[in-house]
Amino acid sequence: MSKPLSGIYAALMSGFADNGDFCSTRQNAIVDYAIRQRITGLYVGGSSAEGGLMTAGELLEQQVIVHQKCKGSGKTLIAHVGLPSLKESIRLAQHAKACGYDGLSALPPHAYPFSHPDVLDYYRQLSAATDLPMIIYEVPLRTGRTSTTAQMVELLALKNVVGIKYTNTDLFGLALLRKHSPQATCFFGFDEMFGAAAALGVDGGIGTTYNIIGGLYTAIFAAAWASDIPRLQTLQHISRDFVEALLKVGVIPGMKLALQQIGVDCGPARAPFNLVGDNPQQIIRDALDKPELREWLAPGFM
Numbered sequence: 001m002s003k004p005l006s007g008i009y010a011a012l013m014s015g016f017a018d019n020g021d022f023c024s025t026r027q028n029a030i031v032d033y034a035i036r037q038r039i040t041g042l043y044v045g046g047s048s049a050e051g052g053l054m055t056a057g058e059l060l061e062q063q064v065i066v067h068q069k070c071k072g073s074g075k076t077l078i079a080h081v082g083l084p085s086l087k088e089s090i091r092l093a094q095h096a097k098a099c100g101y102d103g104l105s106a107l108p109p110h111a112y113p114f115s116h117p118d119v120l121d122y123y124r125q126l127s128a129a130t131d132l133p134m135i136i137y138e139v140p141l142r143t144g145r146t147s148t149t150a151q152m153v154e155l156l157a158l159k160n161v162v163g164i165k166y167t168n169t170d171l172f173g174l175a176l177l178r179k180h181s182p183q184a185t186c187f188f189g190f191d192e193m194f195g196a197a198a199a200l201g202v203d204g205g206i207g208t209t210y211n212i213i214g215g216l217y218t219a220i221f222a223a224a225w226a227s228d229i230p231r232l233q234t235l236q237h238i239s240r241d242f243v244e245a246l247l248k249v250g251v252i253p254g255m256k257l258a259l260q261q262i263g264v265d266c267g268p269a270r271a272p273f274n275l276v277g278d279n280p281q282q283i284i285r286d287a288l289d290k291p292e293l294r295e296w297l298a299p300g301f302m
Contacts, residue, residue, distance in 0.1 A: 003203050211259065
């Protein structure tokens with residue numbers, strides 16, 4: 001039996017106008033492309049959405065727009081609601097519940113160097129604010145701290161908490177977490193390493209590049225379950241090469257550029273994000289022109 005919310009999710013990007021305002025038309029364009037892919041669903045309002053640069057009001061509006069656009073698509077929707085303010089996080093969670101989202105997720109509080117008891121209390125109150133299943137988040141890159149296995153197990157025992165998004169390159173830590181919380185739905189968050197995590201038995205992935213080649217990760221996931229290691233390696237190399245190109249130009253603005261180049265009117269990244277490096281347009285064009293990557297673009301694009 002599959003675990004709650006398990007599967008492959010695009011960490012949905014946000015649509016902005018040229019002046020940086022949130023744009024519902026461009027948000028719909030991003031969603032329209034995403035739901036054409038062979039993925040389980042969308043993870044809305046997280047880091048890939050530039051959620052840390054958006055107001056709570058914009059995130060509330062985004063929840064409504066995405067839910068309405070996804071009606072009838074069969075996609076599962078997880079709302080990321082983790083803001084530094086617990087009050088605002090609860091507001092987002094309850095709004096997502098009212099909209100009809102299937103689950104919630106949240107970064108731990110990250111504006112200050114909070115202690116584990118602080119994080120535990122934050123998740124305890126947030127997960128109790130609705131009856132939706134909650135996915136917690138381990139991401140030292142964002143929070144500046146690494147949780148111990150025991151701390152993550154304690155968080156996973158909270159009411160309504162059903163799983164974790166594990167965005168950490170420590171695969172031994174991932175294996176220990178799987179051992180000590182086998183009931184939890186475990187998502188992996190580093191796209192370029194997803195095949196390794198899939199081989200260790202995670203229950204799905206949530207990632208930025210899934211916005212444009214989400215079906216690739218569904219195929220990697222299937223190869224892991226079929227124990228087809230050669231195919232897994234071949235597919236993972238496609239992800240590796242695309243991520244390498246994005247790192248040269250900046251991941252978020254690079255993804256926006258990639259979407260634009262395949263014909264998705266997504267708008268720019270929000271300031272202070274900017275493209276970096278020499279000729280980022282050509283770097284992304286070269287990455288997209290690779291036949292092995294083009295195979296995974298949604299039909300009708302590029």
